[in-house]
Amino acid sequence: MTDGRIRTAVIGLGHFGTFHAEKYARLPQSRLVAVVDADAERAQKAARKLGTEALTDYRQLFGKVDAVSIVVPTQMHFDVALACLRAGIHVLVEKPITETLEQADDLIRAAAEVRRVLQVGHLQRFLLQRLGADTVINDPLYIESTRIAPYKPRGTDVGVTLDLMIHDIDLVLALVRSPIVLLDAVGAPVVSQTEDIANTRLRFASGCVANITASRVSLKTERKMRIFQRDAYVSLDLHNRKFAVMRKGTGKSWFPGLPPIDRVEKNFGEGDDLEAEIGSFLEAVATGRPPLVTGEDGRRALDAAMQITASLNESLARVALPPSS
Numbered sequence: 589m590t591d592g593r594i595r596t597a598v599i600g601l602g603h604f605g606t607f608h609a610e611k612y613a614r615l616p617q618s619r620l621v622a623v624v625d626a627d628a629e630r631a632q633k634a635a636r637k638l639g640t641e642a643l644t645d646y647r648q649l650f651g652k653v654d655a656v657s658i659v660v661p662t663q664m665h666f667d668v669a670l671a672c673l674r675a676g677i678h679v680l681v682e683k684p685i686t687e688t689l690e691q692a693d694d695l696i697r698a699a700a701e702v703r704r705v706l707q708v709g710h711l712q713r714f715l716l717q718r719l720g721a722d723t724v725i726n727d728p729l730y731i732e733s734t735r736i737a738p739y740k741p742r743g744t745d746v747g748v749t750l751d752l753m754i755h756d757i758d759l760v761l762a763l764v765r766s767p768i769v770l771l772d773a774v775g776a777p778v779v780s781q782t783e784d785i786a787n788t789r790l791r792f793a794s795g796c797v798a799n800i801t802a803s804r805v806s807l808k809t810e811r812k813m814r815i816f817q818r819d820a821y822v823s824l825d826l827h828n829r830k831f832a833v834m835r836k837g838t839g840k841s842w843f844p845g846l847p848p849i850d851r852v853e854k855n856f857g858e859g860d861d862l863e864a865e866i867g868s869f870l871e872a873v874a875t876g877r878p879p880l881v882t883g884e885d886g887r888r889a890l891d892a893a894m895q896i897t898a899s900l901n902e903s904l905a906r907v908a909l910p911p912s913s
Contacts (some may be wrong), residue, residue: 593619594870595653599646599668601625601634604682607658611866612657613638618870655705655873658682658864661745666691673698673706676748680869682709683758684750684893685886692887699883705872707879708886710758712826714864717880719831719856725763725815725822731798732814733760736806739779747782748775749897751800757896758881758889759813766794766861768892773899778805783904788896829856 596618598609605625612620622641625631635642643649646668649656655678658668666686669679673695685708686692700705716722733756768790775786785803792798811826823832830853837850872879 591619593617594620594657594873595869596656596657597649597653598620598657598659599622599649599672600622600657600661601627601630602660605657606634607862607864608659609634609640611860611863613640615863615867615870617867617874622649624649632816647671649677653677655870656680657709657869662750663687663745666695668874669695669706672696673702673704676702676704678705678869678873680705680707680709680885683711683886684708684746684890686890687882689887689891689894692890694882696883696887705869705879706716707869707872707900708881708883709865710755710881710885710889711861711865712755712759713762713808713881714827714861714868715829715859716759716762716824718859718861718864719824719829719854720820721824721831722763724820724833725817727794727819728763728796728815728817730796730816731760731763731800731862733798733800733812735801736803737809737812739784739805747780747786747897747900748784748802748804749786749788749893751802752804753786753788753800753896754889754893756800756802756813757892758885760790760798760800761888761892762885763815764792764794764796764798766792766796768895769793771892773896774903775900776813776904783897783900786900788897788899790892791873802903805904818856828860830854831856849886871890 596612597604613620620640622643623634624643624646630643631642658681665681669681672679735752735756770791773788775783778784784805787801790798812818813824815822821834832853834849834851837848868880
């Protein structure tokens with residue numbers, strides 16, 4: 589650290605990496621030392637805009653920075669993150685954490701050995717925290733989750749399970765806090781070479797069941813979760829940032845034979861979840877406290893996503909469609 593600020597950098601300046609760089613440049617606890625991209629022109633453009641140095645090789649950061657965001661294609665996550673950790677740099681790596689569980693294990697082990705933060709970019713956790721939904725949902729019995737969006741070429745190096753559904757997989761795992769004991773999945777490629785629409789049903793040891801749907805070939809954008817538990821029904825609209833909780837109440841019912849219902853609604857407006865994520869990462873770096881989304885969390889989400897993909901491929905094989913990669 590210099591002048592009390594954490595020396596930071598961003599590796600990978602695609603669509604989302606550019607946003608990361610803008611947050612680091614703006615946050616008061618950060619000094620953006622450099623931005624890195626294999627495309628020198630892209631790196632220079634971002635560096636000029638943010639008043640920092642442009643690099644084309646992330647290894648040039650070693651010894652110069654304390655913390656980095658890694659926003660490169662998934663197949664590069666492991667090599668870049670492992671090299672940074674071994675160089676003593678704290679790492680925020682975008683989701684999914686790695687391509688394989690073995691790679692995830694190696695990153696988690698390396699972070700522990702060098703005592704550096706390894707945070708995974710499951711962004712929706714920060715919206716859930718800001719809504720306060722994680723404090724209300726305590727014993728879910730059934731979860732219905734839908735995440736659909738129009739097609740965009742960006743992100744199609746992986747199927748929709750690892751591209752979009754993994755957000756909700758991570759949220760469900762965080763809310764249920766119980767091992768998966770059974771799963772089944774279906775899906776199909778529509779535009780890309782991998783699955784563009786998928787549905788999975790997860791059964792947990794706790795008895796909870798989650799039904800998760802993801803599509804990147806829809807005509808509208810929708811991100812909703814409905815959670816049923818013994819004392820409440822919770823509705824989350826993650827796209828419009830609305831949160832409603834309904835519980836059995838006291839007093840007079842409007843409908844004969846039905847108990848009264850107490851309803852609480854909240855609307856949290858736009859907010860900036862990416863800034864909250866990066867701010868939380870920098871706080872973990874400064875204090876040594878575990879991040880909200882740990883490497884172990886990222887591994888659990890990847891493990892579930894890989895099991896879902898395997899089940900989906902089995903269903904594709906049964907109907908003679910080409911498998912997802």
